[in-house]
Amino acid sequence: MFDKLDQLQDAATSAVAAAADEGGLRELEVHYLGKKGAVTELLKGMKDVPVADRPRLGARANEVRNAVESAIATRRGALEHERIRRLCDDPDFDASLPVSAPFATRPGALHPLTRVTAHIEDVFRAMGFLLLDYPEVESEFHNFDGLNIPPTHPARDMQDTFWVETPPGQERQLLRTHTSTGQVRTMRLVTPPFRAIFPGRVFRYEEVDASHEHTFHQVEGLMIDRKVSVANLIYSMKTLLSEIFERDVVIRLRPGYFPFVEPGFELDIQCQVCGGRGCSVCKHSGWVELLPCGLVHPNVLRHGGLDPSQWQGWAFGLGLSRLVMMRYQIEDIRHLLGGDLRFIKQFSPAAATTTTTHTSGA
Numbered sequence: 001m002f003d004k005l006d007q008l009q010d011a012a013t014s015a016v017a018a019a020a021d022e023g024g025l026r027e028l029e030v031h032y033l034g035k036k037g038a039v040t041e042l043l044k045g046m047k048d049v050p051v052a053d054r055p056r057l058g059a060r061a062n063e064v065r066n067a068v069e070s071a072i073a074t075r076r077g078a079l080e081h082e083r084i085r086r087l088c089d090d091p092d093f094d095a096s097l098p099v100s101a102p103f104a105t106r107p108g109a110l111h112p113l114t115r116v117t118a119h120i121e122d123v124f125r126a127m128g129f130l131l132l133d134y135p136e137v138e139s140e141f142h143n144f145d146g147l148n149i150p151p152t153h154p155a156r157d158m159q160d161t162f163w164v165e166t167p168p169g170q171e172r173q174l175l176r177t178h179t180s181t182g183q184v185r186t187m188r189l190v191t192p193p194f195r196a197i198f199p200g201r202v203f204r205y206e207e208v209d210a211s212h213e214h215t216f217h218q219v220e221g222l223m224i225d226r227k228v229s230v231a232n233l234i235y236s237m238k239t240l241l242s243e244i245f246e247r248d249v250v251i252r253l254r255p256g257y258f259p260f261v262e263p264g265f266e267l268d269i270q271c272q273v274c275g276g277r278g279c280s281v282c283k284h285s286g287w288v289e290l291l292p293c294g295l296v297h298p299n300v301l302r303h304g305g306l307d308p309s310q311w312q313g314w315a316f317g318l319g320l321s322r323l324v325m326m327r328y329q330i331e332d333i334r335h336l337l338g339g340d341l342r343f344i345k346q347f348s349p350a351a352a353t354t355t356t357t358h359t360s361g362a
């Protein structure tokens, strides 16, 4: 068997090296490596080999397969090279001619989520914020307990969770339901005072509609200092919104409940898709929940290793996907991650100046 494998490798590599064109090469590939190819056929004889020799034989068969595969790749490259050389030598071939329509390279467009994220990062970097990145698969502690949400707390039901299978005895893992997972991480990582943002993808096991996705994006903001105020928080959020929208947008602030802030607020924006008249995005209310925020709860500071009598903080959790919808008047959140290129193409630099409502078919 070992001799047969040696012979097979020699025969295959010589035949491949002599293959005259791509068609011949493909035939050899099938002949030697295909499902019913020579290597597989030879291995059928494995059952007659003593059990002790089988692992060595298997390893040798893999070597032969790899050697033939690599010979084919080398020959394919050489044939392609020859083909291009022949083309270039052809006096009728003009490499400077423009490419005809179906083959022309089309300029790409940045996804609106990418554009707005980059813009937000610029705005906050200019205000001295750190830019941090945290895992999407998270511990239960960083997503819940560290944020003052113990297992029995009803707030856990506010965010339906995708749990990750975890071996018994290990801390439970999940797909983070919000970017607030970075709060305790940052407090433990960076010496205060500091300010930071952490944008990212989050996941929730919930029903999808025009304004709810199971996978969406948020940007968390966190500032820790000796003395921080709600006024400072509101200033940062207003700066963000005026930079992104480049015009005044109508907002409203109302009390909001989150176990990890006290007091907590909800900042809503007037729906930019319908101008506040009511549509499926704002559930006919004229308002879209965008930017919950508040002063960091003392228990969260403690989990972060900070003494609440010395340090204070504020935090916000921007609904980035919804901000993008408002910014570009996108009437259904499902377009964002739907992968339809007709949608993304509308955001090419030339198309970005339009103010029409964006749909996947336009």
Ligand code: FA5
Pocket (backbone or CB within 6 Å): 159, 177, 178, 179, 180, 204, 206, 211, 212, 213, 214, 216, 218, 258, 261, 264, 289, 290, 291, 292, 293, 294, 315, 316, 317, 318, 319, 320, 321, 322, 333
């Ligand atoms: C949170 O996720 C909190 N972590 C926010 C926070 C951070 C509060 C810091 C206080 C301090 P909420 O579940 O409301 O809160 O989500 C925040 C924002 O994400 C919402 O205002 C909304 O804009 C967006 N959002 C929530 N669920 C979805 C969804 N299914 N699809 C798209 N966007 C969503």
